[in-house]
Amino acid sequence: MERENTGDVLILAIESSCDETAASVVKNGREALSNIIFSQIDLHTRFGGVVPEIASRKHIEKINPVIEEALAQAGTALEDLTAIAVTCGPGLVGPLLVGVSAAKAISFATGKPLIGVHHISGHISANYIEHPDLQPPFICLVVSGGHSHLVKVKDYGVYEILGRTRDDAAGEAFDKVARAIGLGYPGGPKIDQLSREGNPDAIPFPRAKIAENAYDFSFSGLKSAVLNYLNGCRMKGEEISQADVAASFQKAVIDVLVEHSLHAVEQCGWNRFAIAGGVAANSSLRRAFAGECEKRRIAFYCPSPVYCTDNAAMIGAAAYYEYQKGVRHGLDLNAAPGLQLS
Ligand code: KG4
Ligand code: ZN
Numbered sequence: 001m002e003r004e005n006t007g008d009v010l011i012l013a014i015e016s017s018c019d020e021t022a023a024s025v026v027k028n029g030r031e032a033l034s035n036i037i038f039s040q041i042d043l044h045t046r047f048g049g050v051v052p053e054i055a056s057r058k059h060i061e062k063i064n065p066v067i068e069e070a071l072a073q074a075g076t077a078l079e080d081l082t083a084i085a086v087t088c089g090p091g092l093v094g095p096l097l098v099g100v101s102a103a104k105a106i107s108f109a110t111g112k113p114l115i116g117v118h119h120i121s122g123h124i125s126a127n128y129i130e131h132p133d134l135q136p137p138f139i140c141l142v143v144s145g146g147h148s149h150l151v152k153v154k155d156y157g158v159y160e161i162l163g164r165t166r167d168d169a170a171g172e173a174f175d176k177v178a179r180a181i182g183l184g185y186p187g188g189p190k191i192d193q194l195s196r197e198g199n200p201d202a203i204p205f206p207r208a209k210i211a212e213n214a215y216d217f218s219f220s221g222l223k224s225a226v227l228n229y230l231n232g233c234r235m236k237g238e239e240i241s242q243a244d245v246a247a248s249f250q251k252a253v254i255d256v257l258v259e260h261s262l263h264a265v266e267q268c269g270w271n272r273f274a275i276a277g278g279v280a281a282n283s284s285l286r287r288a289f290a291g292e293c294e295k296r297r298i299a300f301y302c303p304s305p306v307y308c309t310d311n312a313a314m315i316g317a318a319a320y321y322e323y324q325k326g327v328r329h330g331l332d333l334n335a336a337p338g339l340q341l342s
Contacts, residue, residue: 009082009323010074012106013316014067016099017091017119018145019043019050021062024312025074025081029320032129032313033074035306038062041186048185049175056094063102070312078110085319088116088329089339090146096335104331115319116329120147120341121157123276125321126303126314134301137270141261143285144277145171145186149341150215150264153274156321159342162264163215170253170279173219177226177249181242191246192282198247200284203229205252207259215260222252254288261289265298274301281305 008027015022019040025033040058044050071077086103089096100116107114124140136156142149148165168176171188178187183194205225210216226249233240265273273293279285286302293300307314 009320010076010080011083011085011115011316011319011323012067012071012076012081013085013117013312013319014063014099014103015087015119015122015310015312015315016059016063016095017087017089018095018310019055020310021059021066022310022312023067023070024316025070025076026129026313026316026320029125029317030128030132032316033076034070035311035313036066036070036073037306037311038066045185048179050092052092052094055092056098059095059098063098067102067106078106081110081112083113083115083319083323084110085115085117085315085322086333087119087122087315088333089119089336091119091335091337093335093337096337100333100335104333108331113323113328114331114333115322115327116333117315117318117322118339118341120149120151121159121318122314124151124153124159124274125318126276126307126311127274127301128317129307129313130304131301134272134274138272138274138301139261139265139268139270140274140276141257141280142277143170143257143275143279145169145175147277148217148219150261151341152268157318157325161341163213163217163260165217165219166210167218167220168223170217170219170257171277173223173253174250174279176223177246180227180230181240181245183242183246188279188282191250192284194243195247195250195284198241198243198245200247200251202241202244203248205229205248207252207256215264217256217260219253222249250282250284254282254285257285258288258292262292262296262298266296271297272299272301276303276308278309281308
């Protein structure tokens, strides 16, 4: 059934940059009418990480059914759409190409405008979906499997990167430490859960500071400290408490993220702070930020966990503001695996 023409901006958004095939219909940048996510996690678990070729093949298989389901759940026909949006980078080139090709095909067939979206801009914009009051400017911490960025959101889609990781992304550190303590892939949710049974102060893991930029992060030293600790215990024949290691590691990551982020908020003078990306689904991290922001009277925003990890609704939210600015891409839009935010 076709919708009445209400003047609403309805965007079909597609996301396939890593191991989630996702599609969503987003109304006026703020309301997800559907949010369909096919996660390939089970497929990659036995390899201990995402295998790009396998991911690409699965995206090809799933992209059309996922798009059809997103349209059906939203009660939207292709004719009702205002535009088609897709993540064009950064990410894995094969997986990105599947989404970009699908979006181009739909745009060509329907004559609707095409909008390529930066994946990180999508993560940040996930905050607009459930917080109608949130408007730029604000500071956003983006922590995912591939990125750890502290970003000034100056306006919709206008960013300045204050700090970034010098080595591993926060999610990458979670995944590597989880593997080292035998929890398997993906590590973030497993460490989150196991930490609830552990003592976060049991092991004094290091909190890295970068002399040249107070807003940059480094997690590889922490990862090495965990590996050294585990090796030391094994050599001495000491029992390892997985829960204590998980909780102490997680606390070390959170302490650094909180300290750097809130320093940026205070220096900047904006009283609004948001988190985004897969690691923002972490329950202790959300609690820590909520508590610290309340103490300092900073308005704190975080997406529901389902909008933290990869999804297409966030791409639709970001695309709405690009659409309003007049951004349109041609059918020469390409996957850009190394696309920079600004
Ligand atoms: O944003 P995302 O889905 O994909 C990327 O853009 O990278 O983030 C995935 C990352 C993985 O490293 C995963 O372990 C981590 O987010 N993650 C978590 C949690 N849920 C997912 N890390 C910590 N705690 C969680 N609850
Ligand atoms: Zn992501």
